[in-house]
Amino acid sequence: MWWVVGGVIVAAIVVGVIVQQSRSSTESAKVVRPASAVGPNGGVLVGDANAPVTITEYGDFQCPVCAQLHRLWQPTLEQLVQQGKAKFEFVGLEYLDQGGTESLRSAAAAVCAADAEKFVDYYNELYTGQSRTENSGFLTDARLLGFGRSAGITDPTFARCVSSRKYTGWVTKNTDAASRRGVTGTPTVLVNDKVISNSVAADPERLTDAVNQAAGQG
Amino acid sequence: MRAPDTLTAGTRRRIPRSWWPWCSTAGRLVLAGVWAWAGVAKLGDPDASVRAVRAYDILPETFVKPFAWGLPFVELALAVLLLLGIATRPAAWASAALLLVFIGATVSVWARGLQIDCGCFGGGGQSSADATSYLRDIGRDGLLLCVALLVAAGAPSRLALDNVLSPEER
Numbered sequence: 001m002w003w004v005v006g007g008v009i010v011a012a013i014v015v016g017v018i019v020q021q022s023r024s025s026t027e028s029a030k031v032v033r034p035a036s037a038v039g040p041n042g043g044v045l046v047g048d049a050n051a052p053v054t055i056t057e058y059g060d061f062q063c064p065v066c067a068q069l070h071r072l073w074q075p076t077l078e079q080l081v082q083q084g085k086a087k088f089e090f091v092g093l094e095y096l097d098q099g100g101t102e103s104l105r106s107a108a109a110a111v112c113a114a115d116a117e118k119f120v121d122y123y124n125e126l127y128t129g130q131s132r133t134e135n136s137g138f139l140t141d142a143r144l145l146g147f148g149r150s151a152g153i154t155d156p157t158f159a160r161c162v163s164s165r166k167y168t169g170w171v172t173k174n175t176d177a178a179s180r181r182g183v184t185g186t187p188t189v190l191v192n193d194k195v196i197s198n199s200v201a202a203d204p205e206r207l208t209d210a211v212n213q214a215a216g217q218g
Numbered sequence: 219m220r221a222p223d224t225l226t227a228g229t230r231r232r233i234p235r236s237w238w239p240w241c242s243t244a245g246r247l248v249l250a251g252v253w254a255w256a257g258v259a260k261l262g263d264p265d266a267s268v269r270a271v272r273a274y275d276i277l278p279e280t281f282v283k284p285f286a287w288g289l290p291f292v293e294l295a296l297a298v299l300l301l302l303g304i305a306t307r308p309a310a311w312a313s314a315a316l317l318l319v320f321i322g323a324t325v326s327v328w329a330r331g332l333q334i335d336c337g338c339f340g341g342g343g344q345s346s347a348d349a350t351s352y353l354r355d356i357g358r359d360g361l362l363l364c365v366a367l368l369v370a371a372g373a374p375s376r377l378a379l380d381n382v383l384s385p386e387e388r
Contacts, residue, residue, distance in 0.1 A: 001305035001384070005312050012295040013288030020264035020287035095269070098341060099262055176265070184273040184334050 026176045029169035036114035039089030040193075042174040044114040047087035053214045055080070056089040058178050058188040061106040061126045062096040062134045065198070066187040070127040072202040086211050090123060093175045095186050102139035105162070107171040109144040112161035113153060121151035192217075238373035242306075245369040246378070249313050250301040252362060257293035259340035270337030274323050275330075292316070300369075303378020310370035317363040321356055328352040 021027055037045035041056055055077065059066040080086040092107025106126055113122030125147040131138035144162050161167070178188075189201040192214040200206045233241065260267050267286040271277060277285055296316070299309040320338070327334055335341055336355045374380070 001380075002308045004305040005299065005308040008295045008299065009292050009312065012291035013284060016288040016291030017284050019291070020261075020267070021283070024264040024268075026265045026268070097263070098266070172265070175269075179269040179272050180279070182275065184269075184332070 025172050029172040031169040031173050032166055034111045034115060034167060034170060036111065036117075036119070039087075039091070041089060041091050041190075042170070042177060043089040043091030044111060044119050045087055045089050046120055047081035048084050049087060051081070051084050051087040053080075053086040053192055053211050054089055054190075055086050055211065056091060056190040056193075058091045058093055058183045058186055058190075060093050060096045060103045060186040061110070061130065061139070062103045063186045064130070064132075064134075067127045067130045069187050069189075069198060069202055070124075073204070073207060074124070076204040076207050080208065080211055085215060090119075091174050091178060092171055093178055093183075093186055094171055095175065096134050098135050100135045100137065101168075102135060102137070104168050104171055105141065105165065106139050106144060108165060108167035109148070109162045111167040111170060112158050113148060113151065115161060116148075116153045116155045116158045118148075118151050118153045122147060122153065125151045239376045242369050242372045242375040243303075243377050245365045245372075246300045246303060246306060246310070246375055248365055249310070249362065249369065250297045253293040253297035253300070253313070256339055257290040257297060260290035260293070260337075262340060266341060267337070270335075270341060273332070273334040273337070274327055275332065276323055276326060303375050303380050304383070306375055306378055306380050307370050310366050314363055314366035314370055317359050317366060321359045321363070324352050324355050324359070 034044070037049070039045040039056065040054065041058075043056060057066075057069075059070075077088060081088050090110070092103075092110050094101075094104035094107060097103040110119065110122055110126065113119050129147060129150075141163055145159055148158050148162070187198060187201070189196050189198065191210045194214070196207075196210050200210060264287055267290070268283055271282050271286040271289075272279075293316075296309055296313055299305055300313070320336075324336060336352075338355060369375070
Protein backbone atom coordinates (compact mmCIF):
# COMPACT_ATOMS: atom_id res chain seq x y z
CA MET A 1 0.00 0.00 0.00
CA TRP A 2 3.00 2.28 0.34
CA TRP A 3 3.26 2.71 -3.41
CA VAL A 4 -0.33 4.02 -3.45
CA VAL A 5 0.48 6.83 -1.03
CA GLY A 6 3.84 7.56 -2.68
CA GLY A 7 2.26 7.70 -6.11
CA VAL A 8 -0.62 9.87 -4.94
CA ILE A 9 1.76 12.32 -3.25
CA VAL A 10 3.97 12.65 -6.32
CA ALA A 11 0.91 13.09 -8.55
CA ALA A 12 -0.51 15.70 -6.15
CA ILE A 13 2.71 17.73 -6.28
CA VAL A 14 2.83 17.63 -10.09
CA VAL A 15 -0.85 18.60 -10.42
CA GLY A 16 -0.42 21.29 -7.75
CA VAL A 17 2.50 22.93 -9.49
CA ILE A 18 0.75 22.92 -12.87
CA VAL A 19 -2.59 24.20 -11.53
CA GLN A 20 -1.23 26.84 -9.16
CA GLN A 21 1.34 28.13 -11.63
CA SER A 22 -1.46 28.80 -14.10
CA ARG A 23 -3.40 30.65 -11.39
CA SER A 24 -0.51 32.68 -10.00
CA SER A 25 -0.81 36.38 -10.75
CA THR A 26 2.93 36.83 -10.23
CA GLU A 27 3.57 34.48 -13.14
CA SER A 28 1.14 36.26 -15.45
CA ALA A 29 1.51 39.87 -14.27
CA LYS A 30 1.56 42.49 -17.03
CA VAL A 31 4.10 44.92 -15.68
CA VAL A 32 3.85 48.60 -16.64
CA ARG A 33 6.72 50.65 -15.31
CA PRO A 34 5.40 53.85 -13.70
CA ALA A 35 6.12 57.15 -15.36
CA SER A 36 6.60 58.74 -11.94
CA ALA A 37 9.81 58.61 -9.93
CA VAL A 38 10.77 55.06 -9.09
CA GLY A 39 13.02 54.26 -6.15
CA PRO A 40 15.64 51.54 -5.84
CA ASN A 41 13.08 49.00 -4.59
CA GLY A 42 10.43 49.80 -7.18
CA GLY A 43 8.58 52.21 -4.89
CA VAL A 44 7.41 55.78 -5.44
CA LEU A 45 10.13 58.26 -4.59
CA VAL A 46 9.44 61.47 -2.66
CA GLY A 47 11.93 64.29 -2.14
CA ASP A 48 15.32 65.21 -3.53
CA ALA A 49 16.71 62.30 -5.54
CA ASN A 50 20.21 63.36 -4.47
CA ALA A 51 19.47 63.23 -0.73
CA PRO A 52 22.13 61.08 0.93
CA VAL A 53 19.76 58.78 2.78
CA THR A 54 16.81 56.72 1.53
CA ILE A 55 14.03 55.79 3.93
CA THR A 56 12.02 52.95 2.44
CA GLU A 57 8.64 51.85 3.69
CA TYR A 58 7.20 48.52 2.61
CA GLY A 59 3.56 49.17 3.39
CA ASP A 60 0.07 47.91 2.76
CA PHE A 61 -2.85 50.35 2.81
CA GLN A 62 -4.98 47.77 4.60
CA CYS A 63 -2.43 47.26 7.37
CA PRO A 64 -3.44 48.84 10.69
CA VAL A 65 0.12 48.97 12.05
CA CYS A 66 1.17 50.83 8.90
CA ALA A 67 -1.56 53.42 9.51
CA GLN A 68 -0.40 53.70 13.12
CA LEU A 69 3.20 54.21 12.03
CA HIS A 70 2.04 56.78 9.48
CA ARG A 71 0.35 58.78 12.22
CA LEU A 72 3.45 58.63 14.42
CA TRP A 73 6.25 59.31 11.95
CA GLN A 74 4.65 61.51 9.31
CA PRO A 75 5.79 64.89 10.77
CA THR A 76 9.38 63.67 11.23
CA LEU A 77 9.42 62.10 7.81
CA GLU A 78 8.19 65.28 6.13
CA GLN A 79 10.77 67.31 8.00
CA LEU A 80 13.65 65.01 7.03
CA VAL A 81 12.56 65.09 3.38
CA GLN A 82 12.08 68.87 3.35
CA GLN A 83 15.50 69.42 4.91
CA GLY A 84 16.98 67.34 2.10
CA LYS A 85 18.46 64.90 4.60
CA ALA A 86 16.50 61.99 3.24
CA LYS A 87 14.30 60.90 0.38
CA PHE A 88 11.33 58.67 1.04
CA GLU A 89 10.45 55.58 -0.95
CA PHE A 90 7.08 53.90 -0.54
CA VAL A 91 6.70 50.36 -1.86
CA GLY A 92 3.02 49.38 -1.73
CA LEU A 93 2.47 45.66 -1.24
CA GLU A 94 -0.48 43.31 -1.50
CA TYR A 95 0.41 41.25 1.55
CA LEU A 96 -2.91 41.52 3.35
CA ASP A 97 -5.20 40.62 0.48
CA GLN A 98 -6.99 37.44 1.34
CA GLY A 99 -9.30 36.53 -1.46
CA GLY A 100 -9.76 40.18 -2.41
CA THR A 101 -7.72 42.82 -4.23
CA GLU A 102 -8.01 45.82 -1.91
CA SER A 103 -4.32 46.04 -0.99
CA LEU A 104 -3.35 45.43 -4.61
CA ARG A 105 -5.68 48.06 -6.12
CA SER A 106 -4.97 50.69 -3.47
CA ALA A 107 -1.20 50.30 -3.88
CA ALA A 108 -1.62 50.54 -7.66
CA ALA A 109 -3.87 53.61 -7.26
CA ALA A 110 -1.16 55.28 -5.19
CA VAL A 111 1.22 54.87 -8.14
CA CYS A 112 -1.47 56.47 -10.35
CA ALA A 113 -1.55 59.35 -7.87
CA ALA A 114 2.23 59.64 -8.18
CA ASP A 115 1.81 59.99 -11.95
CA ALA A 116 -0.63 62.82 -11.19
CA GLU A 117 2.04 64.33 -8.89
CA LYS A 118 -0.18 64.00 -5.85
CA PHE A 119 1.36 60.93 -4.26
CA VAL A 120 1.94 62.30 -0.75
CA ASP A 121 -1.59 63.66 -0.40
CA TYR A 122 -3.08 60.43 -1.69
CA TYR A 123 -0.88 58.29 0.53
CA ASN A 124 -1.98 60.38 3.54
CA GLU A 125 -5.64 60.03 2.53
CA LEU A 126 -5.40 56.23 2.21
CA TYR A 127 -3.79 55.76 5.61
CA THR A 128 -5.90 58.26 7.53
CA GLY A 129 -9.09 57.00 5.87
CA GLN A 130 -8.27 53.33 6.44
CA SER A 131 -11.13 50.97 7.27
CA ARG A 132 -11.09 49.27 10.66
CA THR A 133 -11.49 45.87 9.09
CA GLU A 134 -9.29 44.29 6.47
CA ASN A 135 -10.67 42.62 3.34
CA SER A 136 -14.13 44.01 4.01
CA GLY A 137 -14.70 45.37 0.53
CA PHE A 138 -14.14 48.93 1.76
CA LEU A 139 -11.58 49.92 -0.89
CA THR A 140 -13.77 49.86 -3.98
CA ASP A 141 -12.62 51.66 -7.13
CA ALA A 142 -15.21 54.36 -6.38
CA ARG A 143 -13.69 54.91 -2.95
CA LEU A 144 -10.16 54.96 -4.36
CA LEU A 145 -11.31 57.68 -6.76
CA GLY A 146 -13.01 59.49 -3.87
CA PHE A 147 -9.73 59.55 -1.96
CA GLY A 148 -8.21 60.99 -5.12
CA ARG A 149 -10.69 63.87 -5.12
CA SER A 150 -9.96 64.50 -1.43
CA ALA A 151 -6.25 64.58 -2.30
CA GLY A 152 -6.99 67.21 -4.92
CA ILE A 153 -6.47 65.08 -8.01
CA THR A 154 -8.43 66.47 -10.93
CA ASP A 155 -6.51 64.86 -13.79
CA PRO A 156 -8.91 62.48 -15.63
CA THR A 157 -6.03 60.11 -16.43
CA PHE A 158 -6.00 59.19 -12.72
CA ALA A 159 -9.48 57.68 -12.95
CA ARG A 160 -8.53 55.74 -16.07
CA CYS A 161 -5.31 54.59 -14.43
CA VAL A 162 -7.20 53.31 -11.36
CA SER A 163 -10.04 51.61 -13.17
CA SER A 164 -7.84 50.03 -15.85
CA ARG A 165 -5.65 48.53 -13.07
CA LYS A 166 -2.66 49.98 -14.89
CA TYR A 167 -0.12 49.35 -12.15
CA THR A 168 -1.44 46.20 -10.47
CA GLY A 169 1.20 44.13 -12.31
CA TRP A 170 3.87 46.49 -11.00
CA VAL A 171 2.60 46.06 -7.44
CA THR A 172 2.51 42.26 -7.85
CA LYS A 173 6.10 42.34 -9.10
CA ASN A 174 7.19 44.52 -6.16
CA THR A 175 5.37 42.23 -3.73
CA ASP A 176 7.22 39.20 -5.07
CA ALA A 177 10.53 41.04 -4.95
CA ALA A 178 9.86 42.13 -1.35
CA SER A 179 9.10 38.56 -0.34
CA ARG A 180 12.31 37.38 -2.02
CA ARG A 181 14.40 39.88 -0.12
CA GLY A 182 12.95 38.72 3.19
CA VAL A 183 10.25 41.30 3.89
CA THR A 184 7.80 39.11 5.79
CA GLY A 185 5.51 41.79 7.19
CA THR A 186 4.25 45.32 6.82
CA PRO A 187 5.34 47.87 7.74
CA THR A 188 9.01 47.11 7.14
CA VAL A 189 11.20 50.21 7.22
CA LEU A 190 14.70 50.45 5.80
CA VAL A 191 17.21 53.25 6.14
CA ASN A 192 19.72 53.01 3.31
CA ASP A 193 18.71 49.41 2.73
CA LYS A 194 19.14 48.40 6.36
CA VAL A 195 16.00 47.31 8.25
CA ILE A 196 15.19 49.40 11.31
CA SER A 197 12.63 48.28 13.85
CA ASN A 198 9.19 49.85 13.75
CA SER A 199 9.66 51.23 17.25
CA VAL A 200 12.73 53.15 16.04
CA ALA A 201 10.83 54.38 12.98
CA ALA A 202 7.93 55.56 15.13
CA ASP A 203 10.16 57.55 17.50
CA PRO A 204 11.09 60.99 16.02
CA GLU A 205 14.39 61.20 17.84
CA ARG A 206 15.59 57.70 17.09
CA LEU A 207 14.49 57.94 13.46
CA THR A 208 16.41 61.22 13.05
CA ASP A 209 19.43 59.61 14.71
CA ALA A 210 19.23 56.64 12.36
CA VAL A 211 19.11 58.98 9.35
CA ASN A 212 22.00 61.11 10.62
CA GLN A 213 24.03 58.01 11.29
CA ALA A 214 23.34 56.64 7.81
CA ALA A 215 24.26 60.02 6.30
CA GLY A 216 27.54 59.94 8.23
CA GLN A 217 28.35 56.52 6.87
CA GLY A 218 27.34 57.51 3.32
CA MET B 219 -18.83 -9.23 22.88
CA ARG B 220 -16.89 -8.05 25.87
CA ALA B 221 -13.19 -8.80 25.99
CA PRO B 222 -11.92 -10.15 29.27
CA ASP B 223 -9.28 -7.42 29.64
CA THR B 224 -11.67 -4.48 29.70
CA LEU B 225 -11.24 -4.14 33.43
CA THR B 226 -7.90 -4.12 35.13
CA ALA B 227 -7.28 -4.60 38.79
CA GLY B 228 -8.42 -1.56 40.69
CA THR B 229 -10.74 1.03 39.27
CA ARG B 230 -8.86 2.08 36.11
CA ARG B 231 -10.82 1.30 33.02
CA ARG B 232 -9.21 0.57 29.71
CA ILE B 233 -10.78 1.22 26.37
CA PRO B 234 -12.38 -2.09 25.35
CA ARG B 235 -10.51 -3.80 22.54
CA SER B 236 -13.57 -3.75 20.33
CA TRP B 237 -13.49 0.05 20.37
CA TRP B 238 -9.97 0.38 18.96
CA PRO B 239 -10.95 0.12 15.30
CA TRP B 240 -13.50 2.86 15.92
CA CYS B 241 -10.82 5.04 17.54
CA SER B 242 -8.80 4.59 14.38
CA THR B 243 -11.85 5.58 12.32
CA ALA B 244 -12.34 8.70 14.44
CA GLY B 245 -8.64 9.56 14.14
CA ARG B 246 -8.81 9.16 10.38
CA LEU B 247 -11.77 11.49 10.15
CA VAL B 248 -10.12 14.12 12.35
CA LEU B 249 -6.96 14.07 10.23
CA ALA B 250 -8.94 14.06 7.00
CA GLY B 251 -10.92 17.09 8.19
CA VAL B 252 -7.82 19.05 9.15
CA TRP B 253 -5.98 18.20 5.91
CA ALA B 254 -9.02 19.14 3.84
CA TRP B 255 -9.39 22.45 5.64
CA ALA B 256 -5.67 23.24 5.39
CA GLY B 257 -5.56 22.25 1.73
CA VAL B 258 -8.62 24.21 0.64
CA ALA B 259 -7.51 27.30 2.58
CA LYS B 260 -4.16 27.32 0.78
CA LEU B 261 -5.63 26.88 -2.71
CA GLY B 262 -7.08 30.36 -3.05
CA ASP B 263 -3.93 32.44 -3.39
CA PRO B 264 -0.93 30.68 -4.93
CA ASP B 265 1.21 33.80 -4.55
CA ALA B 266 0.46 34.07 -0.84
CA SER B 267 1.43 30.39 -0.49
CA VAL B 268 4.79 31.12 -2.06
CA ARG B 269 5.36 34.08 0.25
CA ALA B 270 4.39 31.99 3.27
CA VAL B 271 6.90 29.26 2.41
CA ARG B 272 9.58 31.86 1.68
CA ALA B 273 8.96 33.58 5.01
CA TYR B 274 10.19 30.46 6.82
CA ASP B 275 13.53 31.07 5.11
CA ILE B 276 14.39 27.35 5.11
CA LEU B 277 14.04 26.05 1.54
CA PRO B 278 16.28 27.28 -1.26
CA GLU B 279 14.37 29.40 -3.80
CA THR B 280 14.26 26.54 -6.35
CA PHE B 281 12.12 24.43 -4.05
CA VAL B 282 9.89 27.20 -2.71
CA LYS B 283 7.28 27.12 -5.50
CA PRO B 284 7.02 23.31 -5.87
CA PHE B 285 6.55 23.05 -2.11
CA ALA B 286 4.09 25.94 -1.85
CA TRP B 287 2.01 24.78 -4.80
CA GLY B 288 2.27 21.06 -4.20
CA LEU B 289 1.49 21.17 -0.48
CA PRO B 290 -2.26 21.96 -0.63
CA PHE B 291 -2.77 19.17 -3.17
CA VAL B 292 -0.80 16.72 -1.04
CA GLU B 293 -2.93 17.73 1.95
CA LEU B 294 -6.12 17.21 -0.06
CA ALA B 295 -4.87 13.85 -1.35
CA LEU B 296 -4.13 12.70 2.20
CA ALA B 297 -7.58 13.93 3.25
CA VAL B 298 -9.23 11.79 0.57
CA LEU B 299 -7.14 8.68 1.37
CA LEU B 300 -7.86 8.99 5.10
CA LEU B 301 -11.53 9.79 4.62
CA LEU B 302 -12.11 6.75 2.43
CA GLY B 303 -9.68 4.58 4.34
CA ILE B 304 -7.48 3.75 1.36
CA ALA B 305 -3.89 2.80 2.29
CA THR B 306 -4.80 4.03 5.74
CA ARG B 307 -1.60 3.21 7.54
CA PRO B 308 0.86 4.58 4.98
CA ALA B 309 -1.34 7.69 4.66
CA ALA B 310 -1.24 8.10 8.43
CA TRP B 311 2.55 7.67 8.46
CA ALA B 312 2.82 10.25 5.68
CA SER B 313 0.60 12.58 7.73
CA ALA B 314 2.85 12.08 10.75
CA ALA B 315 5.93 12.82 8.65
CA LEU B 316 4.35 16.00 7.25
CA LEU B 317 3.33 17.14 10.74
CA LEU B 318 6.89 16.55 11.93
CA VAL B 319 8.12 18.76 9.08
CA PHE B 320 5.69 21.49 10.16
CA ILE B 321 6.71 21.22 13.80
CA GLY B 322 10.39 21.29 12.85
CA ALA B 323 9.89 24.35 10.65
CA THR B 324 7.98 26.19 13.38
CA VAL B 325 10.64 25.40 15.97
CA SER B 326 13.27 26.61 13.51
CA VAL B 327 11.65 30.03 12.89
CA TRP B 328 10.99 30.42 16.59
CA ALA B 329 14.61 29.61 17.44
CA ARG B 330 15.85 32.09 14.84
CA GLY B 331 13.61 34.81 16.29
CA LEU B 332 11.67 35.34 13.05
CA GLN B 333 8.23 36.84 13.33
CA ILE B 334 5.89 35.14 10.92
CA ASP B 335 2.44 33.69 10.76
CA CYS B 336 2.54 29.97 10.03
CA GLY B 337 0.30 30.16 6.96
CA CYS B 338 -1.04 26.80 8.12
CA PHE B 339 -4.54 27.53 6.93
CA GLY B 340 -3.79 29.93 4.09
CA GLY B 341 -2.44 33.45 4.17
CA GLY B 342 0.89 34.82 3.14
CA GLY B 343 2.94 34.06 6.23
CA GLN B 344 3.34 37.66 7.28
CA SER B 345 2.53 38.86 10.74
CA SER B 346 2.03 42.59 11.18
CA ALA B 347 1.87 42.62 14.96
CA ASP B 348 3.52 40.58 17.71
CA ALA B 349 0.69 38.10 17.56
CA THR B 350 2.89 35.21 16.56
CA SER B 351 1.83 32.08 18.32
CA TYR B 352 4.38 29.39 17.65
CA LEU B 353 3.59 27.48 20.81
CA ARG B 354 -0.06 27.15 19.85
CA ASP B 355 0.88 25.92 16.37
CA ILE B 356 3.34 23.40 17.77
CA GLY B 357 0.80 22.19 20.34
CA ARG B 358 -1.87 21.72 17.69
CA ASP B 359 0.49 19.90 15.34
CA GLY B 360 1.75 17.78 18.25
CA LEU B 361 -1.78 16.67 19.06
CA LEU B 362 -2.44 15.85 15.43
CA LEU B 363 0.84 13.95 15.32
CA CYS B 364 -0.39 11.76 18.20
CA VAL B 365 -3.62 11.11 16.30
CA ALA B 366 -1.66 10.23 13.14
CA LEU B 367 0.59 7.83 15.04
CA LEU B 368 -2.45 6.22 16.66
CA VAL B 369 -3.98 5.58 13.24
CA ALA B 370 -0.64 4.48 11.76
CA ALA B 371 0.26 2.01 14.50
CA GLY B 372 -3.15 1.13 15.90
CA ALA B 373 -5.87 -1.31 15.02
CA PRO B 374 -7.31 -1.56 11.49
CA SER B 375 -10.07 1.00 10.98
CA ARG B 376 -13.77 0.39 10.61
CA LEU B 377 -15.57 1.93 7.65
CA ALA B 378 -12.44 1.83 5.52
CA LEU B 379 -12.15 0.79 1.89
CA ASP B 380 -8.96 -1.07 2.87
CA ASN B 381 -11.18 -3.72 4.43
CA VAL B 382 -12.78 -4.36 1.05
CA LEU B 383 -9.81 -3.77 -1.26
CA SER B 384 -7.05 -5.69 0.48
CA PRO B 385 -8.20 -7.20 3.76
CA GLU B 386 -5.00 -9.19 4.18
CA GLU B 387 -2.87 -6.05 4.20
CA ARG B 388 -4.74 -4.30 6.94
